[in-house]
Amino acid sequence: MNCTAAHAMLNAALAEAHRMNVSVCIAIVDAAAWPVAFLRMDNTILGAIDIANKKARTAVLFQMDSAEFAEIAHPNAHAYTLENTNGGLISFGGGLVLKDADGTVVGAIGVSGASTADDIAIATVAARTLNA
Amino acid sequence: MNCTAAHAMLNAALAEAHRMNVSVCIAIVDAAAWPVAFLRMDNTILGAIDIANKKARTAVLFQMDSAEFAEIAHPNAHAYTLENTNGGLISFGGGLVLKDADGTVVGAIGVSGASTADDIAIATVAARTLNA
Amino acid sequence: MNCTAAHAMLNAALAEAHRMNVSVCIAIVDAAAWPVAFLRMDNTILGAIDIANKKARTAVLFQMDSAEFAEIAHPNAHAYTLENTNGGLISFGGGLVLKDADGTVVGAIGVSGASTADDIAIATVAARTLNA
Amino acid sequence: MNCTAAHAMLNAALAEAHRMNVSVCIAIVDAAAWPVAFLRMDNTILGAIDIANKKARTAVLFQMDSAEFAEIAHPNAHAYTLENTNGGLISFGGGLVLKDADGTVVGAIGVSGASTADDIAIATVAARTLNA
Numbered sequence: 001m002n003c004t005a006a007h008a009m010l011n012a013a014l015a016e017a018h019r020m021n022v023s024v025c026i027a028i029v030d031a032a033a034w035p036v037a038f039l040r041m042d043n044t045i046l047g048a049i050d051i052a053n054k055k056a057r058t059a060v061l062f063q064m065d066s067a068e069f070a071e072i073a074h075p076n077a078h079a080y081t082l083e084n085t086n087g088g089l090i091s092f093g094g095g096l097v098l099k100d101a102d103g104t105v106v107g108a109i110g111v112s113g114a115s116t117a118d119d120i121a122i123a124t125v126a127a128r129t130l131n132a
Numbered sequence: 133m134n135c136t137a138a139h140a141m142l143n144a145a146l147a148e149a150h151r152m153n154v155s156v157c158i159a160i161v162d163a164a165a166w167p168v169a170f171l172r173m174d175n176t177i178l179g180a181i182d183i184a185n186k187k188a189r190t191a192v193l194f195q196m197d198s199a200e201f202a203e204i205a206h207p208n209a210h211a212y213t214l215e216n217t218n219g220g221l222i223s224f225g226g227g228l229v230l231k232d233a234d235g236t237v238v239g240a241i242g243v244s245g246a247s248t249a250d251d252i253a254i255a256t257v258a259a260r261t262l263n264a
Numbered sequence: 265m266n267c268t269a270a271h272a273m274l275n276a277a278l279a280e281a282h283r284m285n286v287s288v289c290i291a292i293v294d295a296a297a298w299p300v301a302f303l304r305m306d307n308t309i310l311g312a313i314d315i316a317n318k319k320a321r322t323a324v325l326f327q328m329d330s331a332e333f334a335e336i337a338h339p340n341a342h343a344y345t346l347e348n349t350n351g352g353l354i355s356f357g358g359g360l361v362l363k364d365a366d367g368t369v370v371g372a373i374g375v376s377g378a379s380t381a382d383d384i385a386i387a388t389v390a391a392r393t394l395n396a
Numbered sequence: 397m398n399c400t401a402a403h404a405m406l407n408a409a410l411a412e413a414h415r416m417n418v419s420v421c422i423a424i425v426d427a428a429a430w431p432v433a434f435l436r437m438d439n440t441i442l443g444a445i446d447i448a449n450k451k452a453r454t455a456v457l458f459q460m461d462s463a464e465f466a467e468i469a470h471p472n473a474h475a476y477t478l479e480n481t482n483g484g485l486i487s488f489g490g491g492l493v494l495k496d497a498d499g500t501v502v503g504a505i506g507v508s509g510a511s512t513a514d515d516i517a518i519a520t521v522a523a524r525t526l527n528a
Contacts, residue, residue: 003437007410014403034442038434041399046165047193049431050217075207083213091213116210135305139278146271164428167313170302173267178298310429311457314481339471347477355477380474 001030001098001107005130006037009109013126017041017114024113024122025052031105033060041113048113054088055095055110055119061086063105066095067120094119101131133162133230133239137262138169141241145258149173149246156245156254157184163237165192173245180245186220187227187242187251193218195237198227199252226251233263265294265362265371269394270301273373277390281305281378288377288386289316295369297324305377312377318352319359319374319383325350327369330359331384358383365395397426397494397503401526402433405505409522413437413510420509420518421448427501429456437509444509450484451491451506451515457482459501462491463516490515497527 006028013026023044028037033056040049058066070091073082083089095110111123138160145158155176160169165188172181190198202223205214215221227242243255270292277290287308292301297320304313322330334355337346347353359374375387402424409422419440424433429452436445454462466487469478479485491506507519 003410003435007435014399034436035434035445036436038431039399039403040430040432045193045195046430047218047221050219051214054217070212074212084216088216089213090217092211135278135303139303146267162428164426164430166304166310166428167302168304170299171267171271172298172300181299309457309459311482311485314483315478318481334476338476348480352480353477354481356475 001028001036003036006107008129009126010037010039012129013109013111013122014039014041016122016125020114020118020122022114022118022122024111024119025049026122026126027052027056027110028107029056029060029110030107031060033057036107044113051090051112052094052110054090055112056108057086057095057110058089059095059097059108059110060105061089063097065093065097066090066110067093069095092116094123096120096123096127098127098130106130133160133168135168138239140261141258142169142171144261145241145243145254146171146173148254148257152246152250152254154246154250154254156243156251157181158254158258159184159188159242160239161185161188161192161242162239163192165189168239176245183222183244184226184242187222187244188240189218189227189242190221191227191229191240191242192237193221195229197225197229198222198242199225201227224248226255228252228255228259230259230262238262265292265300267300270371272393273390274301274303276393277373277375277386278303278305280386280389284378284382284386286378286382286386288375288383289313290386290390291316291320291374292371293317293320293324293374294371295324297321300371308377315354315376316358316374318354319376320372321350321359321374322353323359323361323372323374324369325353327361329357329361330354330374331357333359356380358387360384360387360391362391362394370394397424397432399432402503404525405522406433406435408525409505409507409518410435410437412518412521416510416514416518418510418514418518420507420515421445422518422522423448423452423506424503425449425452425456425506426503427456429453432503440509447486447508448490448506451486451508452504453482453491453506454485455491455493455504455506456501457485459493461489461493462486462506463489465491488512490519492516492519492523494523494526502526
């Protein structure tokens with residue numbers, strides 16, 4: 001995940017959130033889960049900062065979207081407590097794993113602050129810029 | 133949340149707890165979740181200190197009472213694991229978000245140490261002093 | 265350190281800070297270093313919250329004022345690194361150990377936000393209410 | 397510190413770092429020390445992520461640049477150990493407190509990854525966009 005690509009994703013997410021008229025935090029991490037880019041829009045609830053970061057972290061650490069992660073890391077699923085590892089992970093949508101054209105994981109994006117469905121929609125639009 | 137208002141809320145909560153004959157911790161934070169005022173009554177269990185702080189923190193970070201937060205941050209609700217973000221949040225009552233007369237969030241109060249119903253009752257009495 | 269005594273100290277410190285026209289945080293802990301009372305005045309720098317707490321914590325954990333603690337816990341003093349124990353301690357003034365009339369340690373007060381000399385002066389005025 | 401202003405500062409810092417041919421992390425926080433924007437340029441050492449954040453945090457929590465903070469929070473200065481409060485602060489340059497045209501603190505910027513002199517230069521260029 002280079003800086004130029006992350007910056008472009010940040011701008012795409014920001015534009016989409018403005019278009020949808022919602023306020024979110026956007027966090028982008030590299031393949032090793034280190035932060036690359038972050039932005040908090042005006043009027044986003046403060047609690048969303050940590051959630052956006054953790055959604056991105058969850059997606060890259062397990063190479064799956066946080067909505068998929070929720071299916072295994074849940075009191076009623078087979079890997080209950082998995083969500084409590086790695087400093088706390090997120091078992092709902094809004095974190096997307098990012099792959100290059102060859103399918104190699106290059107990082108992840110996490111969006112938080114709107115409804116879960118909107119968070120996913122914004123992250124999806126941003127992710128599309130990656131291999132465009 | 134200015135110091136004078138927080139001090140008045142602290143005193144109102146203390147008076148109500150004395151009237152109800154229970155012992156609690158009272159924590160008041162500003163709109164950015166920074167502590168403004170805190171008091172622990174005699175004979176309050178030590179575990180209540182962290183809980184009162186986290187109840188207030190939960191309410192302000194998500195701009196909803198901790199009892200409402202419980203409805204989304206719960207193993208059976210759609211945002212399970214939300215309660216594990218932001219250093220640990222509280223999914224039961226006793227944290228109230230505080231708004232000024234215009235509806236702007238100015239902070240939150242958390243009460244802990246008695247029953248949840250009593251904690252909520254004390255926080256509610258204290259919150260009423262804010263725009264009185 | 266009971267709640268009534270802590271509350272009276274808080275009020276005395278607040279009055280003295282107003283009189284001196286400075287803004288501070290005031291933290292009072294019991295003999296086991298658990299928080300009893302805290303107040304942050306308007307316009308106090310946010311960094312002072314943690315410092316006031318750590319000054320009180322330092323004083324009670326080592327049963328000496330934080331200004332005395334500084335003489336031993338310093339790169340040039342015999343117990344260098346002592347200041348890095350117990351979650352981080354404070355090697356400058358503003359934390360006072362509190363004793364009852366019999367000399368038993370009952371807690372500590374920490375004041376931060378003004379100059380160190382003013383912080384000490386405010387804490388001293390507040391401490392005097394204890395056995396008055 | 398609104399999102400638009402922070403985004404503009406991020407872009408200005410990025411452009412200046414490119415011009416100087418160095419790689420840095422840029423962190424921008426609001427007046428309550430909550431993150432607003434962050435960017436890590438390609439080839440920046442990973443250790444700089446935390447430093448950029450802590451430089452910004454130091455500047456806003458004490459309402460002074462981190463280079464000024466160094467003069468009081470140092471083994472040979474009067475408030476030694478101050479640097480160990482608030483989760484760890486930074487006693488060298490690269491964190492600048494940001495004020496609006498009226499002198500009100502609105503946040504801070506931290507830059508890390510190049511030499512301290514270069515970090516300060518980049519932060520200074522970015523800060524100038526604020527009230528331009």
